[in-house]
Amino acid sequence: MLQKPWIKIFIWFMATFFFFLASGVIISIFKPGPTESEVMQFMMGMMAAMDQSMMGVAMNIEHHGVLQEVIVLSTKFMIPLILISTAAGFVIRYVQRRNDHVKP
Amino acid sequence: MNIRFDFIMHWVYAIVWALLGISGFAMVGAKYGWLLNFDYATADYVHRLMAAVFVLITFISIVYEVYRNIKNDKRYLAWSVFGKSGYQLFTFITTLILIITGVLIWVHNGIGMTGMGFALLVHEYVSYLALAGVIWHIYVKCHALIWPKKVDRQSEQKGRGGKADVAKAMD
Amino acid sequence: MLNPKKLHFWRLTFIFGALTIITLFFLWSAPEARKAEMMTTRMGNMAQGMHVSNITLYDLFRDEEGKEQMAQMHSHHQAQAPIIWNLSFLTTGLIFLLLPFIIGGSIILAILWIK
Numbered sequence: 001m002l003q004k005p006w007i008k009i010f011i012w013f014m015a016t017f018f019f020f021l022a023s024g025v026i027i028s029i030f031k032p033g034p035t036e037s038e039v040m041q042f043m044m045g046m047m048a049a050m051d052q053s054m055m056g057v058a059m060n061i062e063h064h065g066v067l068q069e070v071i072v073l074s075t076k077f078m079i080p081l082i083l084i085s086t087a088a089g090f091v092i093r094y095v096q097r098r099n100d101h102v103k104p
Numbered sequence: 105m106n107i108r109f110d111f112i113m114h115w116v117y118a119i120v121w122a123l124l125g126i127s128g129f130a131m132v133g134a135k136y137g138w139l140l141n142f143d144y145a146t147a148d149y150v151h152r153l154m155a156a157v158f159v160l161i162t163f164i165s166i167v168y169e170v171y172r173n174i175k176n177d178k179r180y181l182a183w184s185v186f187g188k189s190g191y192q193l194f195t196f197i198t199t200l201i202l203i204i205t206g207v208l209i210w211v212h213n214g215i216g217m218t219g220m221g222f223a224l225l226v227h228e229y230v231s232y233l234a235l236a237g238v239i240w241h242i243y244v245k246c247h248a249l250i251w252p253k254k255v256d257r258q259s260e261q262k263g264r265g266g267k268a269d270v271a272k273a274m275d
Numbered sequence: 276m277l278n279p280k281k282l283h284f285w286r287l288t289f290i291f292g293a294l295t296i297i298t299l300f301f302l303w304s305a306p307e308a309r310k311a312e313m314m315t316t317r318m319g320n321m322a323q324g325m326h327v328s329n330i331t332l333y334d335l336f337r338d339e340e341g342k343e344q345m346a347q348m349h350s351h352h353q354a355q356a357p358i359i360w361n362l363s364f365l366t367t368g369l370i371f372l373l374l375p376f377i378i379g380g381s382i383i384l385a386i387l388w389i390k
Contacts, residue, residue, distance in 0.1 A: 014122065018239065019287050023294060027298050027299060028136040031302045034133070038134045038135065038137060038138075042144065044142070045145065046144050049148040052145045052359075053152075054149060054152045055152075058211075058367065067364060074375050084379065088383055092174055152363070159370050162377055163380070188388040200378075200381055
């Protein structure tokens, strides 16, 4: 699988992309501070995102009844699930250890 | 062709991480905007969509790991995204931190501006750390970048579908 | 010293490192393009006020808190397409439903993996 040429090309592409990402971050950090036009463009982009993208929808999430219920539901789930998973973790661990003792 | 589950998960995770990275870093601040030509709307759109996919992949991987533990499967899966040691553990921890802070950012109405700022700070710095980790991972797994030799390819074509091919596929 | 197996990594590092350094060099040596002095709109003033230092996303959000009016304006002028509403609903629902299970699963794994 790993010897197929198309997989090699894909891996090279991914590696190059991550290098591009890293060098982009380094350039962004060390380049001269944001100029006026950059800040302008950035703010304009943010305003556009609030108007056109999901950011605006997420911003007034509290007016969305069903989603509010989903969030409340998941918050209710949280503590019982943490308790259940803690118990389940210890149970699985105990069973594994007992099996390890039985096997040899 | 023999394709393994963890192999697929690894590369889906890599693609989703790359998309999240490029769209996320373009939103960090005005200095970073050039990465996507200041198209904040597209970056936001891609970041939110991919975040859902990312959470789904994380969920599937965790369920798979728990299932393997219940089955008492002690094999080491080299391609698995999460694991109990080394880079797999690093990925696991950074993924959890990124998801939790990301969810806090998603509902920024609930936690106030101080919590929001803190969550964004943690999200940003952990993503730098994870990016550095990816570069380290590429360094360690660098042998995957070596192009297969011509001789190998010829022999591979000769023995296509044979047992040797399957054994190579499991490599 | 250079392991031949790592050759491709060093190749990528040197290429991208050189590109980064050249880009930074040209960016720093370019004539400074700040202080336009033509911004008379509100956005321009706002940007100018924050121009002082390195601006990151949280600064923008913190600033927005003060500008309650603008937030109001934006929450009333929603022009999103229905597909964006649906996608937002789907992604938010998925993330919030899966989050407790992810935390629970990671607790199980933490208990199992700690020696």
